[in-house]
Each structure stands twice: as structure tokens, then as C-alpha cells.
Amino acid sequence: xxxxxxxxxxxSLNNYDNESVLCTPTPQLILFTVSFLNLIALIxxxxxxxxxxxxxxxxxxxxxxxxxxxxxRPGCEQCSNTVAHIQHEGQCIYKYDHECxxxxxxxxxxxxxxxxxxxxxxxxxSISGFSNVLSSxxxxxxxxxxxxxxxxxxxxMSSVYVKFLLIKLFxxxxxxxxxxxxxxxxxxxxLTGHSLRSKExxxxxxxxxxxxxxxxxxxxxxxxxxxxFENREEELEGFSKIELKEAIQIAQKGCxxxxxxxxKQAFSxxxxxxxxxxx
Numbered sequence: 310x311x312x313x314x315x316x317x318x319x320x321s322l323n324n325y326d327n328e329s330v331l332c333t334p335t336p337q338l339i340l341f342t343v344s345f346l347n348l349i350a351l352i353x354x355x356x357x358x359x360x361x362x363x364x365x366x367x368x369x370x371x372x373x374x375x376x377x378x379x380x381x382r383p384g385c386e387q388c389s390n391t392v393a394h395i396q397h398e399g400q401c402i403y404k405y406d407h408e409c410x411x412x413x414x415x416x417x418x419x420x421x422x423x424x425x426x427x428x429x430x431x432x433x434x435s436i437s438g439f440s441n442v443l444s445s446x447x448x449x450x451x452x453x454x455x456x457x458x459x460x461x462x463x464x465x466m467s468s469v470y471v472k473f474l475l476i477k478l479f480x481x482x483x484x485x486x487x488x489x490x491x492x493x494x495x496x497x498x499x500l501t502g503h504s505l506r507s508k509e510x511x512x513x514x515x516x517x518x519x520x521x522x523x524x525x526x527x528x529x530x531x532x533x534x535x536x537x538f539e540n541r542e543e544e545l546e547g548f549s550k551i552e553l554k555e556a557i558q559i560a561q562k563g564c565x566x567x568x569x570x571x572x573k574q575a576f577s578x579x580x581x582x583x584x585x586x587x588x
Contacts, residue, residue, distance in 0.1 A: 353423050354416075354427055357414065358584040359418065360403040403417060404417050404578075407505045407506065409424070417504075419582055421579065422577075423579055428495065429492060431492075432489045436489075438484075500569070502564070502565045507563045507564050511563065518553060523539055526545055
């Protein structure tokens, strides 16, 4: 059909009602499954314990956290602080990632895997919604041309349903874009061995080390323990300074193994433990 024929053949909702141009929904079973999984993941994230440390070495699961041969921050009054990658604000969270406003909870050691699953379901939901709406308004060949689509809008913009479809198309497009980018950014961080917070701390620490205002020191009695001291000329009793090159390598170490093993570890650490449970 050329443009001349299209001009002489008005395109309206009534013309295509019988052909179900605007009624091509995603199969109900897929829609229900995605919505159900999305709800379950959201409830689980909202109610989950992110990995708070409730005494010296024990988190909510009752399992001991083993030191990961990296840095820790001295001076916390709530935990013994013998393990790296802990957030100390209000409560101590192991492998703290970030505060998520969408689920009203902290993301950390115990619920990181659920968070990644939630992002995946969000991406699938948004992409399926976007493709569904797009197929609803572009099934017929007349809509595939720019002019045909323009004519369709001109003749049907007064329809509430068409307005709804266009708004939903816009929302689903940006929803799918945001969810996919967020999912891939977190997976990329894990592949490099980091959570969001550990990456920020690592970058900041490397910059400070290069300025030579601080140094990393190794406990001579327990070499696996590494601390941060101010850079001073005098010798530190019981500690030995670490050379800058090695210190930067240590500072760049994250809280997960690099590569696919990091993703495997993040999912293996996930536990269903409720955050209001008192131990």
C-alpha cells in the first residue's frame, strides 16, 4: 500500500477492531508468572535481613563470617570489626551494597542474590510490556511506515485507549532501559569482585594511598590482618609498612572473587532470613 492509497483509506480504531491490532496481549500465563515472581521477590526483599552483624562475629544466620584477608575499619562500637567490607552506620551490615528506596531495605550479604533476581524479573516484565504495546500499534504493515504511523496518531489521538497505549509504551521503554542497565551494572561490579560500596571505598582508598597521606600496615604477629594508619616517619611497633604497589593491589581487592565465581558466590550466600527476627 503506497502513501496515496493510505491517504484515501482512513485508518481508525473501528477499521481494525476485528483484526485485533490493539488487542495482542502477552499470553496470560507468562504475564501472571512474571507478575507473581515480581511480587514474591519484592516481598522477600522488603522483609529480608541484609546481613546485619548482631555480635562480634555472628550474623543473623548464626554462621561465622570468616576474614577475607583484606582491609577493615577500626573503631566500631557495635562489632569486633575483624572482617572487611562492613558498613557501620546505625547497624553493621556485612558486604553492604546500598540502600534501596524501591524495596525500603538495605542490600547486603544475605539478600544480594534476591536483589539481582528482582532486577532480572523487572527487566523481563518491562521488556515484555514494551514489546506487547509496540506490537499492538504496529502489527499492520500500514503502521510500520513513519507516515502511516503519523496518520494513525492524527486520526486516533482523541481515543483514551490510544493515549493510554502511548503513555504505557513510554513508561515501559524507560522502565526496561533502567532495569537492564541496573542489572548489568551490578553484575559487572560482581565480576570485578565488588559491591557498590566496596567499589566506592576501593577507588577512594587508592586515591588517598597515591597521595601518601596514609599507609597500609601488616600485623607482624598476624600477617593476614591489614590496617590503615597515617603516614608517619617513625616505625610502627608490631606492624610493618606495605609498599605502595602492593598496597594499591590490596585496596583494589573487593568482597567477591573475580569473574563468574563471584556471581556464583553472591547467589550461594543468599539466605531467607527476616530482618525483624531478634537473635
